[in-house]
Amino acid sequence: MTRVAVLAGTGSAVPARVVTNEQLAGRMDTSDDWIRSRTGIAERRMVEPGTATSDLAVAAGRRALRSAGLHRVGAVVVATATPDYQCPATGPIVAAGLGLGEIPAFDVGAVCSGFLYALATGSGLIASGVAEQVLVVGAEAFTTIIDPTDRNTAPLFGDGAGAVVLRAGDPEEPGALLGLNLGSDGLLADLIMVPAGGSRQRSHGNVAAPEDHYFTMRGREVFKHAVRRMEESSRTVLEQVGWQLAEVDWLVAHQANIRILHAVADQLRLPRERAVANLDRYGNTSAASIPLALDEAAGRGLFTPGDRILLTAFGAGATWGAAALTWPDLSNGPDLGNGPALSNGPGLSSAWELAAAAMVGPAQL
Numbered sequence: 001m002t003r004v005a006v007l008a009g010t011g012s013a014v015p016a017r018v019v020t021n022e023q024l025a026g027r028m029d030t031s032d033d034w035i036r037s038r039t040g041i042a043e044r045r046m047v048e049p050g051t052a053t054s055d056l057a058v059a060a061g062r063r064a065l066r067s068a069g070l071h072r073v074g075a076v077v078v079a080t081a082t083p084d085y086q087c088p089a090t091g092p093i094v095a096a097g098l099g100l101g102e103i104p105a106f107d108v109g110a111v112c113s114g115f116l117y118a119l120a121t122g123s124g125l126i127a128s129g130v131a132e133q134v135l136v137v138g139a140e141a142f143t144t145i146i147d148p149t150d151r152n153t154a155p156l157f158g159d160g161a162g163a164v165v166l167r168a169g170d171p172e173e174p175g176a177l178l179g180l181n182l183g184s185d186g187l188l189a190d191l192i193m194v195p196a197g198g199s200r201q202r203s204h205g206n207v208a209a210p211e212d213h214y215f216t217m218r219g220r221e222v223f224k225h226a227v228r229r230m231e232e233s234s235r236t237v238l239e240q241v242g243w244q245l246a247e248v249d250w251l252v253a254h255q256a257n258i259r260i261l262h263a264v265a266d267q268l269r270l271p272r273e274r275a276v277a278n279l280d281r282y283g284n285t286s287a288a289s290i291p292l293a294l295d296e297a298a299g300r301g302l303f304t305p306g307d308r309i310l311l312t313a314f315g316a317g318a319t320w321g322a323a324a325l326t327w328p329d330l331s332n333g334p335d336l337g338n339g340p341a342l343s344n345g346p347g348l349s350s351a352w353e354l355a356a357a358a359m360v361g362p363a364q365l
Helices: 021-025 030-038 055-068 090-097 111-127 184-190 219-241 258-267 286-299 351-360
Strands: 003-015 018-020 042-047 077-078 105-108 135-140 160-169 177-184 250-253 310-313 319-326
Touching: 003 055, 003 111, 003 177, 003 286, 018 021, 021 286, 030 258, 055 090, 055 135, 055 160, 055 286, 077 090, 077 111, 090 105, 090 135, 105 111, 111 135, 111 160, 111 177, 111 286, 111 310, 135 286, 135 310, 160 286, 177 219, 219 258, 219 310, 219 319, 250 258, 250 286, 250 351, 286 310
Parallel strands: 077 105, 077 135, 250 310
Antiparallel strands: 003 160, 018 042, 135 160, 177 319, 310 319
């Protein structure tokens, strides 16, 4: 029987600090209406000083492990564009923080497409027999590379982490990862970029200008390429797995901008209400956005076992991808993180807990 990766658990973590559009308007030339109308974002989460990407990743990983009923996995793959350090990778730090021992752990860098690239990597580790279970994490402290005075980028991004546990299984199981499609075009590298800090800048021996250490993006061109590439990649993966568009129950796309999300759904002729969206509360969390959205939707009971889920993303590189899976029966339910062995990090809550609290009224989280 064909050995495939099966989704066995989900988890997420977001910082406690909420930054609203009104707060941003107090320090730059913008307004709540301007941000909402162009992006769909009302607020985002921001790390406190001293909190790094690995802290978010460990908290999300703990929740995913508990959701899967596991304390151990055979490998950890972390997708991030904001690693704790340029060297070493963040993956081994996350594995150590989770007490997983001396297992293979490493980073994948594809920015907003990073989770799909990491998902493909984890699936490959399982298919090849290297690991029986893999923890795949998308985690970002993206606000640390954003110019806080730039109204074109500061309103867009937030911090957070999402994680899934993959295990070996067969294609007929609910939760099976049935198809993947990935692509890139390095000729578009300058669409989305942090100019300074890498070997290109350092090899010139010049001191970089302060603004070159911040994220830059050519928004209109990104919009055009993102919609086209996500649509194309989605259609390709659906053809691979033999699904018709009408058979897709849920679209979980990278949470970049509500206009992009709606445009992709429209191009795929999927009802907008079947496109999962939580960017209004978290903004663009880059590699974390898809797994964070998956965990929140799971916690709200949005998905039913067997539902056909389409994932897609576009990011810097340029990179893009899509994946098709059926939703598993997570009988243990999303993790509340109350167990002593896998306790929460300080000041971090799961996305689905926050969503549940918003639906039932104020709560102490």
